[in-house]
Amino acid sequence: MSASPTASAAPLLAARGLHLSHGATPALRGASLTVSAGETVAVTGPSGSGKSSLLHCMSGILRPDSGEVRLDGERLDTLPEERRSALRRTEFGIVFQFGQLVPELTALDNTALPLLLGGARRKEAQETAGAWLERFGVRGQAGLRPGEMSGGQAQRVALARALVTGPRAVFADEPTGALDSLAAEQVMTALVHAVRESGTALLLVTHDARTAAFAEREVTVLDGTVHDPSGRSGPPAAASATGGAAARRTGEDA
Amino acid sequence: MSTSHVLLGLLAAGPSHGYDLKRRHDERFPQARPLAYGQVYSTLQRMVRDGLAEVEGSESDGGPERTTYRRTEEGARTLHRWLAEVAPPAPFVANEIFTKVVVALLSGADRAGGAGRQGGDDAPAPDPAAYLHAQRAAHMARMRELTAVKTAPGADLSTVLSADYALSHLDADLRWMADAAQRLDALAQEVQAP
Numbered sequence: 001m002s003a004s005p006t007a008s009a010a011p012l013l014a015a016r017g018l019h020l021s022h023g024a025t026p027a028l029r030g031a032s033l034t035v036s037a038g039e040t041v042a043v044t045g046p047s048g049s050g051k052s053s054l055l056h057c058m059s060g061i062l063r064p065d066s067g068e069v070r071l072d073g074e075r076l077d078t079l080p081e082e083r084r085s086a087l088r089r090t091e092f093g094i095v096f097q098f099g100q101l102v103p104e105l106t107a108l109d110n111t112a113l114p115l116l117l118g119g120a121r122r123k124e125a126q127e128t129a130g131a132w133l134e135r136f137g138v139r140g141q142a143g144l145r146p147g148e149m150s151g152g153q154a155q156r157v158a159l160a161r162a163l164v165t166g167p168r169a170v171f172a173d174e175p176t177g178a179l180d181s182l183a184a185e186q187v188m189t190a191l192v193h194a195v196r197e198s199g200t201a202l203l204l205v206t207h208d209a210r211t212a213a214f215a216e217r218e219v220t221v222l223d224g225t226v227h228d229p230s231g232r233s234g235p236p237a238a239a240s241a242t243g244g245a246a247a248r249r250t251g252e253d254a
Numbered sequence: 255m256s257t258s259h260v261l262l263g264l265l266a267a268g269p270s271h272g273y274d275l276k277r278r279h280d281e282r283f284p285q286a287r288p289l290a291y292g293q294v295y296s297t298l299q300r301m302v303r304d305g306l307a308e309v310e311g312s313e314s315d316g317g318p319e320r321t322t323y324r325r326t327e328e329g330a331r332t333l334h335r336w337l338a339e340v341a342p343p344a345p346f347v348a349n350e351i352f353t354k355v356v357v358a359l360l361s362g363a364d365r366a367g368g369a370g371r372q373g374g375d376d377a378p379a380p381d382p383a384a385y386l387h388a389q390r391a392a393h394m395a396r397m398r399e400l401t402a403v404k405t406a407p408g409a410d411l412s413t414v415l416s417a418d419y420a421l422s423h424l425d426a427d428l429r430w431m432a433d434a435a436q437r438l439d440a441l442a443q444e445v446q447a448p
């Protein structure tokens with residue numbers, strides 16, 4: 001597989017046997033997924049199968065009820081919230097379908113924000129942010145606020161912001177869900193080229209096969225468990241016993 | 255995909271004669287061209303020659319004499335091999351995928367019922383869900399190749415557009431397969447109803 005820049009033999013990210021409920025609704029039922037450094041993985045599955053819950057647990061946004069998440073072999077899920085939040089800022093970049101940019105800030109300030117929060121000086125933060133906007137083809141929109149941009153432009157700014165700190169992993173939840181197919185393709189091309197060049201891992205949640213085809217590997221979430229045809233994430237805990245029923249649901253959203 | 259595979263699937267329910275096979279084929283695959291009786295007859299002859307089927311006997315309920323055929327073990331193995339075989343993920347394979355799923359369900363009916371055990375019981379049971387999984391993986395692998403080709407730096411527009419054409423059709427196959435997978439249980443009931 002891809003050469004890890006770290007000496008550690010542990011995978012970059014490993015979730016094991018995650019269980020999570022939202023109130024009375026079970027969302028994850030023994031989900032396991034392993035992601036190596038620099039690897040791009042698509043997570044597909046029907047609506048409500050638990051894709052977003054998995055991404056939230058693996059990125060440390062949510063704490064699973066049980067099971068564990070490791071980053072470089074170290075427990076992430078047991079860290080206190082302020083440590084997880086610091087790790088999210090330095091090690092991870094996170095992109096959602098929409099709404100993650102600060103509406104009052106320009107594209108440049110939005111992109112520079114994670115660096116400023118990390119204590120960088122304003123001038124340097126803005127220079128780095130400008131370079132990332134350039135990479136994603138939205139340098140010309142640097143002075144615009146999110147409401148003044150098209151959906152595709154706002155998504156490119158969000159990606160620039162996700163990559164600006166040089167994270168080890170980018171988590172993207174339906175990043176092209178609100179875009180038409182041409183805009184989606186441009187955003188995905190820019191994202192995949194950027195993570196490949198910087199050796200950043202990508203966990204990409206999508207219901208769209210054409211988007212999933214940008215990743216090297218596909219895993220499918222069904223009823224809160226992960227089916228990984230590569231076998232690298234271990235057997236799907238609970239659902240493997242039921243065989244047919246879970247395996248029967250192959251694909252993604254219709 | 256060939257007529258013999260479909261006939262082998264229909265014979266899974268038990269021995270049958272040519273006219274009955276034709277009638278059941280035309281009923282089961284209403285979108286396909288109806289089988290010509292001559293084609294059924296010549297396919298059955300070929301299947302006997304190749305050891306996939308054998309003559310069970312003749313019957314005549316007052317009318318003309320009819321030869322009944324049964325599936326051999328070799329026939330069952332050949333069918334199960336074909337059912338598990340992933341189709342080359344070119345566009346427009348949905349029809350073959352659909353036929354395979356229906357034939358797998360037909361062929362699984364006699365096992366589910368337990369009755370009429372016949373040739374080929376040592377072959378693994380056809381598993382349309384597993385087949386759809388494998389077919390999805392093959393489609394996704396092809397889509398990854400096409401995506402890499404069209405997003406490579408310097409790809410010209412005609413390359414991009416021809417890759418897009420194939421990607422759209424593979425995507426349509428995948429959507430259809432996802433729906434089919436969700437509805438396998440209902441389809442099994444319909445196909446296996448006596």
Ligand SMILES: Nc1ncnc2c1ncn2[C@@H]1O[C@H](COP(=O)(O)OP(=O)(O)O)[C@@H](O)[C@H]1O
Binds near residue numbers: 022053
């Ligand atoms: N905040 C929430 N409150 C209550 N239920 C939720 C919440 N978020 C998700 N769920 C439920 O948890 C299950 C998994 O949801 P989710 O992880 O969002 O799935 P996906 O991203 O695959 O659509 C679904 O049944 C969903 O309705």
Ligand SMILES: [Mg+2]
Binds near residue numbers: 052173
């Ligand atoms: Mg979701």
